[in-house]
Amino acid sequence: TLKDTTTDLATEYINLDSLRSYYPDDFIPDLNEALVKDRLECIENEIPLTYHAKVFSFIDFFTRRKREYSRGVLGRKDLYFPIFERKLAEHNMPDELKYLSIVESGLRPVAKSWAGAVGLWQFIPSTGRMYGLKINAYFDERMDPEKGTDAACQYLKYLHNYYNDWELSLAAYNCGPGNVRKAQYRSGRKTFWGIFNYLPRETRSYVPQFVAVTYMMNYTEEHNLFCEQKEYLMRSDTINVHGYFNVKKLSELMNV
Helix, strand or coil: CHHHHHHHHHHCCCCHHHHHHHCCCCCCCCCCHHHHHHHHHHHCCCCCCCCCHHHHHHHHHHHHHCHHHHHHHHHHHHHHHHHHHHHHHHCCCCHHHHHHHHHHHCCCCCCECCCCCECCCCECHHHHHHCCCCECCCCEHHHCHHHHHHHHHHHHHHHHHHHCCHHHHHHHHHHCHHHHHHHHHHHCCCCHHHHHHHCCHHHHHHHHHHHHHHHHHHCCHHHCCCCCCCCCCCCCCCCCCCCCCCHHHHHHHHCC
16 A cells, blocks of 8 residues: 555665655655654754654644645745855855745745845844845845845854854744843753743744754655746846936836
8 A cells, every 4th residue: 555655665765766656646645753753863964953743743734734835845946045055055054054944935035024024034124234235225135045145144154153053043043142042041041942932932933844844855755745847047147237227118128
């Protein structure tokens, strides 16, 4: 049966390129807690991927309950992951931080939160300007994939230099260093899981979401998650213009 096949596939070496032939398109493999724990240990690198009930719940969310959302993310990853990987390497930071943008924006550069955070990395205006992003009536560099990613790398590096702990750094990226310090003071502890119950509700979900997204992006085939329609950047070129330029008129003439 398919259920038995799922168990067998988890324990045998199989060419994942042919894995899809084992499942019909609408088949959703079961989640196994022991297997999830083992898989997290297998992909853990510099950033801890601690197992927790909230992590399991979010893995279930991304691989079973919101599969269309996850497929959409897979369709956009090739647009932005090469930028993230290059910038993270330039800053000598863990490659797996590229998954944080999925938690922040679902890989949508025009995403905007209720708090006014914008872009792939969800900067509020003050923090964006602090890290060199220009924001005015004409344009918003928080939506620029290159500049936004560079700013995110700088901010995450600053946080890690301060905490020397990636889980705390991710928490501070979400709720601010002040709320992390407050949680440490109130709990008398220093680690993320030690201060977990004293953090804002959103932050208590934030780090588990990062762990779950990292899991999902590394085990898409095992959960029968495939993307049929990938998004690609348009071919483009740059033209230098001098003086006033009517963009609306140009778009009419070029029909774009």
